[in-house]
Amino acid sequence: MKKIAFSMCLIMATLVILSVPLLAHAPPNTPPTIGTPIIQPSSPTYNAPATVSVNVTDQHSSVQNVTITYTTDNWKMVNTTLLASYNATTTTATAQIPALATGGHISFYVVAFNGNGIKGVNNNSGSYFGYDVAAPPSLITTTNGWIVTGIILGSLGAFAVAALHFLRKRPRTSSHPTN
Secondary structure, three states, rough: HHHHHHHHHHHHHHHHHHHHHHHHOOOOOOOOEEEOOOEEOOOOOOHHHHHHHEEEEOOOOOOEEEEEEEEOOOOOEEEEOOOOOOEOOOOOOEEEEEEOOEEEEEEEEEEEOOOOOOEEEOOOOOOEEEEOOOOOOOHHHOHHHHHHHHHHHHHHHHHHHHHHHHHOOOOOOOOOOOO
16 A cells, blocks of 8 residues: 555656646736836827827737727727837837817727737726827917907908998988978
């Protein structure tokens, strides 16, 4: 009985020793590491896109793709996903979020997949990343707007003066018959 127990211990030890190299080469189930995105320019305007850059790495596999999903209506109806370009040398993913012509707030998060199909997400712990875009200036608040407004008001004023002048110079006609 002791020989059988000893033999079983040897077999178990052999299996454990042989399986260690297999476990070392098994693909790990760890997702890619996604850094904190950087937005350029730091204060995007209504008439230019914002470039989002983020560091994405994976220790056990290569990064296969990186996407940036953004919304302009606080995740109510409009969500857009952009495929980011990925530079494996610098481990930087880059995408451009289009200009927000009316101004407002843009929220976004980053998703990355590695060569093993494992997904990583950085959504800022559920708070999302984001930035505000100032609304375009109204016509009245720009210098050209003031000039146009002045021309329109001046034209209306000139028309009003001409109309009053014309009405004063018109001969008056009488509605009473003459004898």
